[in-house]
Amino acid sequence: MADTAPESDQASPQGEETRRDFLILAAGAMSAMAAIGVAWPLIETMNPSADVLALSSTEVDISEIEVGQSVTVKWRGKPVFIRRRTQEEIDAARAVPLDDLSDPESDEARVQQAEWLILVGVCTHLGCIPLGNKIGDPRGDFGGWFCPCHGSHYDTSGRIRVGPAPNNLAVPEYEFLDDTLVRIG
Amino acid sequence: MTTPLHRYRIVQWIDYRLPIFSWTNEHLVEYPAPRNLNYWWNFGSLAGIMLVVQIITGIILAMHYTPHVDYAFNSTEHIMRDVEWGWMMRYLHANGASMFFVVVYIHIFRGFYYGSYKSPREILWWMGVLILFLMMGSSFLGYVLPWGQMSFWAATVITNLISAIPWIGETLVQWLWGGFSVANPTLNRFFSLHYLLPFLLCAVVFIHLWALHHRKSNNPLGIDVKSPKDTIPFSPYYTVKDLVGLGVMFFVLAIFVFYLPNFLGESINYIKADPLVTPPHIVPEWYFLPYYAILRAVPDKLGGVIAMVASIAILFVLPWLDTSKVRSARFRPIYKQFFWIFLADCFVLGWVGANPVEGSFILIGRIATVYYFAHFLIILPLLGKFERTKPLPESIHQAVLAKKGGADASGAPPDSSAGSSPGGAA
């Protein structure tokens, strides 16, 4: 409290800009830039690292999957659902008018071959794995998948129909290498 | 300031260079505290003790724990089975987190009841809200570490809340995970942050106490200290009173640690994390249930997240939402009733949060959520205008001496027999 600055510090009359003001401003701006420059790499270190990014594709043999059956494979640490759909399931998915969907997408746009529906099996609400791939699992009100966490229902095209999830189940990048092999990623 | 210790030359020598003796004397011995503090004023120091318990047991656990997806679960079991007294350290730490929340929640509701957030204690109150946020962060991060099924899915669901942020949410959550899902990089950094946050917490606690000791404690009457007759020295009166509470708290903690160690936990967390299978019913720890209910009450992803964050952030502006000039609910007959309704509402939210979103739980959850916000945004501002408060006593010592007819200042408060007041001994 008691230590006041020496008189000589109050060099300029009020309101006038001095070299000292300029120096303070310049030093302040440089320090701010330096701080950002240091913060940047610190923040960047937390992004997915090169080895994590490298693990980005999986090949799956689909020859054993029967009509009406689904399997789950792991890709980038997440489940991918592969369902070989029955004709009824395909028809059901294609009969839905787009106006009924909260995230409108036609079934045709979501598959490469009508029979094979390939989806990232992660609920677009908060990331749980929806049920419906195993025999005996509840499949929800629309015959696709049901997320038990907060009650999202997906249809036979993996589109969100009822519940808090905002989007359809994502379709990963994939490619049919031949009749029995598909590469995801 | 001199202490009795100052008669020793060595104490004088040290104190001249580093005034720790004077400082201790000023803040822990002679520190003038209102003479009428009741047992509800124990909970701040109890919370501080719990922070110390968490840090000590945590540092011990960290000596035996391995933050890697292949070893985390096993190393936790190693602590439980092989490390000498390891089971006790882990049960103390896990149940200690719950005890910490019990104590802090009571501490906060004490603040609600006696209007402790009002001027000049707004910044003190803000630091408290910040502490609550940091505690929630710490315990969430810690809960992920044993890498059981609940750990993994809690981590998944909670981190996905961030993905609700428009535009940058998805990028942000991958940055937080260090990958495309909750995986080894996530566990590793969560351990690092779990170690860090409690020390940040210590820093905020320090500021909290700094503000407290600057403007001093509120009291059950909610009126200002006016003369030295209104106060008594902190030591021995309140050090002893706090020790009584400490004994009770450790007794309760011991019951859980030794007889009900997994009562508050989820048995499914003793199954190792499986990224491909979500458990059928996922629930957070009990201390998060009311917020979880608010999250789920809003049938929209972003809306739910905003409501949940707002339910705590609203406490920052509470000092301005409550427009009443009178602090203590003792002199606010209508507010007193709304206080209890609000408390009940929080329990209802907790109960809804523990149940699946179906049937009547949906409606109850929504009503309770609306009421929660209405309490702060409608009831409190209006009460300040329309409530007829009771006359305030002249001073603390007059009120105390009139009722007790003696100088028993640290005992039960004047109206502890009223039943509806939380002023009675716990």
Ligand code: HEM
């Ligand atoms: C604010 C204080 C703290 C809180 C609220 C807290 C909370 C928690 C919780 C809830 C768990 C999970 C318990 C379980 O189910 O097993 C946990 C685990 C753990 N914590 Fe903390 N913690 C705190 C401070 C610390 C500190 C300072 C350390 C020191 C490094 C630490 C180290 C650990 C370790 C190694 C685990 C994993 C072992 C286990 O799960 O028991 N904690 N913590």
Ligand code: FES
């Ligand atoms: S995570 Fe699927 S409904 Fe919430």
